[in-house]
Amino acid sequence: MAPLLEVRGLRVALPTRRGPQLAVDDVSFDVDAGEIVGLAGESGSGKTMTAMTLLGLLPPGARTSGSAHFAGTELVGLRRRAFRDVRGRRIAMVSQDPATALHPILTIGTQLTEHMRHHLGLSAAAARARAVELLADVRIPDPEQALRSYPGQFSGGMRQRIAIAVALAAEPQLLLADEPTTALDVTVQAGILRLLDRLRREKELAVVVITHDLGVLSAVASRVHVLYGGRLAESGPAATLLTRPRHPYTRGLLDALPHPEAAAAPLRPIPGAPPSLGAVPPGCPFHPRCAFAQPSCRVDPRPEAVPVDPGHRLACPPDPLRGRPAEPVAAVRTS
Amino acid sequence: MTAPLLRLRDVAVEYGRGAARVRAVDGVDLDVRPGEILGLVGESGCGKSTLGRAATGLEPLARGTVEFLGRPVEPAGRRRRGADLRRLQMVFQDPYASLNPRRKVGELIADGVVLGGGRRADGLRRARELLERVGLPGDAVGSYPHEFSGGQRQRIAIARTLAADPACIVADEPISALDASAQAQVANLLSELVAEASLGMVFVSHDLSVVRQVAHRVAVMYLGRIVEIGDTATVWSDPRHPYTEALVAAIPRADGAGTLPVDLPGDVPDPAAPPSGCHFHPRCPLVQDRCRVQDPRLEPVAGRSAACLVRAPGSGNRAGAVPLTGPGRP
Amino acid sequence: MTVAESPLDPPAGVPAGERPDPGAAAGGPGRTGRAGRGSRRSPWRQPLAVTGFVVLALWTLVAVFAPALAPYDPDAQAFDTLQAPSGAHLFGTDEVGRDVLSRVLFGARISLPYAVILVVAAMLIGAVLGGLAGYFGGWVDAVVMRLADLVFAFPGIILALAIAAALGPQLRNAVIAVVVVSWPSYARLVRSLVLSARGAQYVVSSRLLGASGLRTLVVDIRPNSAGPVFVMAALDVGNAVLLLSGLSFLGLGAQPPTAEWGAMVAAGAQNFDRWWVGLFPGLAILTVVLAFNFVGDTLRDVLDPRTAREVRA
Numbered sequence: 004m005a006p007l008l009e010v011r012g013l014r015v016a017l018p019t020r021r022g023p024q025l026a027v028d029d030v031s032f033d034v035d036a037g038e039i040v041g042l043a044g045e046s047g048s049g050k051t052m053t054a055m056t057l058l059g060l061l062p063p064g065a066r067t068s069g070s071a072h073f074a075g076t077e078l079v080g081l082r083r084r085a086f087r088d089v090r091g092r093r094i095a096m097v098s099q100d101p102a103t104a105l106h107p108i109l110t111i112g113t114q115l116t117e118h119m120r121h122h123l124g125l126s127a128a129a130a131r132a133r134a135v136e137l138l139a140d141v142r143i144p145d146p147e148q149a150l151r152s153y154p155g156q157f158s159g160g161m162r163q164r165i166a167i168a169v170a171l172a173a174e175p176q177l178l179l180a181d182e183p184t185t186a187l188d189v190t191v192q193a194g195i196l197r198l199l200d201r202l203r204r205e206k207e208l209a210v211v212v213i214t215h216d217l218g219v220l221s222a223v224a225s226r227v228h229v230l231y232g233g234r235l236a237e238s239g240p241a242a243t244l245l246t247r248p249r250h251p252y253t254r255g256l257l258d259a260l261p262h263p264e265a266a267a268a269p270l271r272p273i274p275g276a277p278p279s280l281g282a283v284p285p286g287c288p289f290h291p292r293c294a295f296a297q298p299s300c301r302v303d304p305r306p307e308a309v310p311v312d313p314g315h316r317l318a319c320p321p322d323p324l325r326g327r328p329a330e331p332v333a334a335v336r337t338s
Numbered sequence: 339m340t341a342p343l344l345r346l347r348d349v350a351v352e353y354g355r356g357a358a359r360v361r362a363v364d365g366v367d368l369d370v371r372p373g374e375i376l377g378l379v380g381e382s383g384c385g386k387s388t389l390g391r392a393a394t395g396l397e398p399l400a401r402g403t404v405e406f407l408g409r410p411v412e413p414a415g416r417r418r419r420g421a422d423l424r425r426l427q428m429v430f431q432d433p434y435a436s437l438n439p440r441r442k443v444g445e446l447i448a449d450g451v452v453l454g455g456g457r458r459a460d461g462l463r464r465a466r467e468l469l470e471r472v473g474l475p476g477d478a479v480g481s482y483p484h485e486f487s488g489g490q491r492q493r494i495a496i497a498r499t500l501a502a503d504p505a506c507i508v509a510d511e512p513i514s515a516l517d518a519s520a521q522a523q524v525a526n527l528l529s530e531l532v533a534e535a536s537l538g539m540v541f542v543s544h545d546l547s548v549v550r551q552v553a554h555r556v557a558v559m560y561l562g563r564i565v566e567i568g569d570t571a572t573v574w575s576d577p578r579h580p581y582t583e584a585l586v587a588a589i590p591r592a593d594g595a596g597t598l599p600v601d602l603p604g605d606v607p608d609p610a611a612p613p614s615g616c617h618f619h620p621r622c623p624l625v626q627d628r629c630r631v632q633d634p635r636l637e638p639v640a641g642r643s644a645a646c647l648v649r650a651p652g653s654g655n656r657a658g659a660v661p662l663t664g665p666g667r668p
Numbered sequence: 669m670t671v672a673e674s675p676l677d678p679p680a681g682v683p684a685g686e687r688p689d690p691g692a693a694a695g696g697p698g699r700t701g702r703a704g705r706g707s708r709r710s711p712w713r714q715p716l717a718v719t720g721f722v723v724l725a726l727w728t729l730v731a732v733f734a735p736a737l738a739p740y741d742p743d744a745q746a747f748d749t750l751q752a753p754s755g756a757h758l759f760g761t762d763e764v765g766r767d768v769l770s771r772v773l774f775g776a777r778i779s780l781p782y783a784v785i786l787v788v789a790a791m792l793i794g795a796v797l798g799g800l801a802g803y804f805g806g807w808v809d810a811v812v813m814r815l816a817d818l819v820f821a822f823p824g825i826i827l828a829l830a831i832a833a834a835l836g837p838q839l840r841n842a843v844i845a846v847v848v849v850s851w852p853s854y855a856r857l858v859r860s861l862v863l864s865a866r867g868a869q870y871v872v873s874s875r876l877l878g879a880s881g882l883r884t885l886v887v888d889i890r891p892n893s894a895g896p897v898f899v900m901a902a903l904d905v906g907n908a909v910l911l912l913s914g915l916s917f918l919g920l921g922a923q924p925p926t927a928e929w930g931a932m933v934a935a936g937a938q939n940f941d942r943w944w945v946g947l948f949p950g951l952a953i954l955t956v957v958l959a960f961n962f963v964g965d966t967l968r969d970v971l972d973p974r975t976a977r978e979v980r981a
Contacts, residue, residue: 256518
């Protein structure tokens with residue numbers, strides 16, 4: 004079976020004062036129906052721009068190449084008008100801040116049903132019934148009452164659940180979740196992650212979770228793609244990638260996380276900061292911050308993500324972490 | 339044991355008036371000692387930030403006392419903050435909001451010296467030293483805050499407080515707004531500064547996993563009250579309050595095992611109408627009948643203190659009338 | 669950072685993704701560049717802005733060089749009355765035989781400087797009172813804002829009329845009257861700016877370092893609140909020109925024989941069939957008022973929150 008979403012060699016150039024600059028550079032990944040895939044990286048890694056491409060929401064003047072094949076539709080180069088049938092209807096989005104996704108002075112009911120009536124052509128009564136169902140799905144207590152309420156009457160976690168309900172209103176096949184839990188408390192985050200996982204299992208929903216938090220991806224994602232400076236650094240099954248990271252950047256991200264299981268120890272940050280748009284160094288974009296960098300890493304061509312194991316791709320020709328034991332990363336940190 | 343730098347006793351903070359009055363902080367006792375980082379964790383709306391602001395005298399107290407180096411801390415109002423309180427400083431969450439965008443970094447940091455009666459030239463010299471201390475080039479004094487990234491700005495904000503030669507810093511979510519690797523960098527910087535200068539620090543955060551890495555002691559807050567407090571390692575490895583337990587279980591582990599974190603159902607109740615008895619009882623998996631009527635007190639249990647009738651049934655909790663025991667190490 | 673910022677801001681209505689701050693991680697000296705000054709919409713590309721600036725520049729030149737530019741003495745009643753525009757008198761002559769062109773040119777020396785002076789005065793008075801009211805609150809706030817309410821309770825022109833009439837018909841008194849009706853808008857604006865800035869974290873952190881309230885007002889709050897006040901002032905100069913001319917039109921401002929546009933329009937109204945008497949000073953008022961509005965709008969665009977965010981990021 005072909006994947007629901009097949010991204011191949013995606014490039015996005017954004018207009019800047021110094022001419023177009025690549026924000027996304029040769030990114031490829033697949034998403035199957037009923038699968039949660041993670042895009043990981045820090046600010047400026049290109050993860051959000053990838054999502055914006057799939058939603059047809061790139062800023063004016065952006066240029067794209069490559070392909071993003073979504074259930075029979077090619078999204079790269081799709082005209083704005085045609086994108087309207089895809090966005091919201093077949094591909095929906097949930098953002099970090101539910102406050103921006105919900106209209107503050109429209110009731111939850113209006114926001115949910117407008118969407119359905121517009122996209123699905125349901126009658127008012129049918130839309131209302133389905134809205135109640137959706138709110139129950141995302142575990143909003145007393146959905147009937149919630150329909151008459153305004154977003155401000157709910158807590159942050161509840162608002163994010165409602166935003167997910169709105170996103171799901173038109174029965175999309177793919178949900179793009181950009182830092183969906185970053186603004187939430189851990190207890191609420193746990194609820195949202197469980198909700199995404201349940202939607203995936205029960206409704207065959209495909210989800211792309213975009214985050215810098217590898218812990219979140221470990222919980223829900225089956226495959227993880229780590230982006231750095233607009234390029235794919237490493238991608239593979241979550242279980243392999245998070246226990247035996249091969250790219251020094253993936254390793255660095257893991258080391259910078261506090262590890263619940265390990266003894267308390269100072270965090271090990273990656274030195275420096277990620278490159279900004281148009282200032283990506285030549286060669287491997289990560290080389291200035293990499294402890295394993297070799298002279299060959301500092302010159303073009305940029306390393307390509309090549310298969311190193313089944314389903315595991317790596318853009319690091321020296322591959323310094325190959326064959327490292329599958330020890331928990333934290334064990335290294337305590338030394 | 340050294341005397342605490344910062345001493346809070348029975349602190350309560352209230353917002354609003356009359357029937358709409360909300361008790362954001364309700365009877366909190368805390369001590370912060372030199373060289374110690376005290377983590378203050380809880381969900382949003384639990385009152386941890388309000389408590390942090392009350393500890394620095396930014397919120398008027400409805401009840402109780404805050405003492406810094408033996409002197410009472412009071413909101414300055416319109417008056418100038420007393421010189422003795424200059425050594426009690428605060429680092430804010432949003433490094434985009436805590437630095438005046440129209441002033442140069444050097445001037446901002448020099449304020450710490452100038453406002454203490456120092457000369458501007460000395461302030462600028464100190465600014466260079468402090469910038470280098472926090473890992474930025476000294477010539478950043480001539481730049482404006484917007485020329486820096488979030489993590490760099492947070493370092494500048496930290497340098498600014500250091501210029502006042504603080505003895506104690508309240509850091510309110512100092513790394514939550516930062517990027518992954520900047521979080522670790524700033525957290526480590528704060529740890530180093532505390533160790534170097536024997537500062538006391540209150541580290542307010544919603545992220546128990548971060549607090550656990552930097553804090554020596556941790557206090558867990560729920561709906562304005564401290565429900566568990568003790569050495570970080572003890573509380574973390576063996577939480578006794580069911581709420582602390584839920585917080586620990588909800589942290590996603592980046593272990594690739596695909597384990598879903600444990601959900602704590604329900605929301606933090608409206609602080610204007612807190613539940614009767616133990617505030618946590620509507621969400622508590624261990625709830626018993628008496629939890630709905632009886633207020634639990636912080637009681638020593640297994641090397642820390644917890645306010646739970648089920649898990650920490652101390653004398654106070656049994657009788658329900660024994661005065662508060664001190665927090666901290668029993 | 670730099671230019672990456674604006675493109676990272678998704679189109680309106682689209683939820684913002686990651687915080688638009690690709691350089692957010694701290695680190696070594698690798699400082700991120702200045703936020704995109706150049707990407708800001710340049711005012712010089714907008715026709716209205718350019719028109720406004722050019723018109724104002726021309727009127728300023730006219731005001732400065734009026735004696736050299738005017739063909740005749742503006743006060744000399746040396747010609748036949750009410751002549752239609754001709755080669756000798758491009759704008760014709762008025763009811764007592766003065767050259768209208770010369771009087772319009774000299775009128776710039778009254779309307780522009782007085783309007784600017786009165787706006788600056790209203791702005792200073794309003795900003796200081798509003799700033800104090802916002803920062804100190806309590807009785808200071810109560811007194812200042814009740815005074816402001818008192819002024820707001822009357823239509824501006826009526827109150828100005830009453831004050832000007834009470835003080836006596838004189839240009840100086842008209843200016844004082846307009847200042848009295850204008851300062852409350854500034855006080856209210858500055859008060860609200862100060863109120864919102866007072867709780868700003870950078871102000872709180874200065875207070876924690878031991879800064880006095882007055883110092884934070886001057887050092888921290890003033891520079892961050894100045895933008896909107898200047899925009900208001902720029903838009904207000906046009907109003908001031910109108911109000912002053914209005915008072916003169918009603919005989920309460922500039923007194924004969926001063927060449928003042930409002931008074932000249934009044935003369936035109938008396939001689940309605942001789943259109944040139946009132947039209948040309950009227951056009952002068954119109955162009956100045958419009959130009960100040962264009963310039964004010966442009967300032968607002970340059971200083972608006974969207975641009976501010978760009979600087980912030």
